[in-house]
Amino acid sequence: MNGKKGQVFSGDAVIAIVVLVLAIIGFLIFSQRTGDERATSSLVEENSVLADVLSAQQTGGDVPIIGERLDEARIRQLHALDYQSLKRELGMKSDFCIHFTDTNGNLVPIAGVWFLGSPDINVSVGTFLFTCNGTLLGASSGGVLTQPECNDQGDNDADLSIDYPADRQCATVVDGSEAT
Numbered sequence: 001m002n003g004k005k006g007q008v009f010s011g012d013a014v015i016a017i018v019v020l021v022l023a024i025i026g027f028l029i030f031s032q033r034t035g036d037e038r039a040t041s042s043l044v045e046e047n048s049v050l051a052d053v054l055s056a057q058q059t060g061g062d063v064p065i066i067g068e069r070l071d072e073a074r075i076r077q078l079h080a081l082d083y084q085s086l087k088r089e090l091g092m093k094s095d096f097c098i099h100f101t102d103t104n105g106n107l108v109p110i111a112g113v114w115f116l117g118s119p120d121i122n123v124s125v126g127t128f129l130f131t132c133n134g135t136l137l138g139a140s141s142g143g144v145l146t147q148p149e150c151n152d153q154g155d156n157d158a159d160l161s162i163d164y165p166a167d168r169q170c171a172t173v174v175d176g177s178e179a180t
Contacts, residue, residue, distance in 0.1 A: 072111035097132035
């Protein structure tokens with residue numbers, strides 16, 4: 001043995017590895033942020049297109065919203081389509097759910113239609129959580145999801161009528177009490 005000691009780590013190599021790792025992390029963070037911005041921009045653009053398609057702002061065509069009036073027959077036609085056909089009809093690429101509310105934020109059915117869109121999307125309206133196909137999942141109270149009395153499959157007021165529409169005390173499935 002000649003007595004020479006070899007250098008195990010080179011300071012330059014360590015610095016180069018640290019710089020490379022930081023560059024990769026920076027690239028990943030930048031590319032993720034850019035992807036999120038593109039996705040957000042795409043959704044904003046689709047929302048604008050959807051508003052034009054649904055309203056009289058588009059030229060020609062059979063639109064369900066004309067000014068402040070709704071064409072109930074057109075809403076029923078759109079509701080009768082399967083989801084993929086509805087997406088094509090409205091020119092949408094992303095999943096969506098359309099619902100109408102009044103000025104107080106209450107859901108308003110149009111021609112018996114509460115929602116148009118993907119049955120896989122959940123929608124919060126006030127304290128209530130629905131699927132886009134109109135199934136009431138429950139009401140949120142303090143972070144706990146519960147069913148309103150008018151949709152809990154029980155005869156809460158002992159009048160032998162269960163839930164909306166059978167119980168005349170229930171105006172909708174979201175009524176919290178069968179007794180009023």
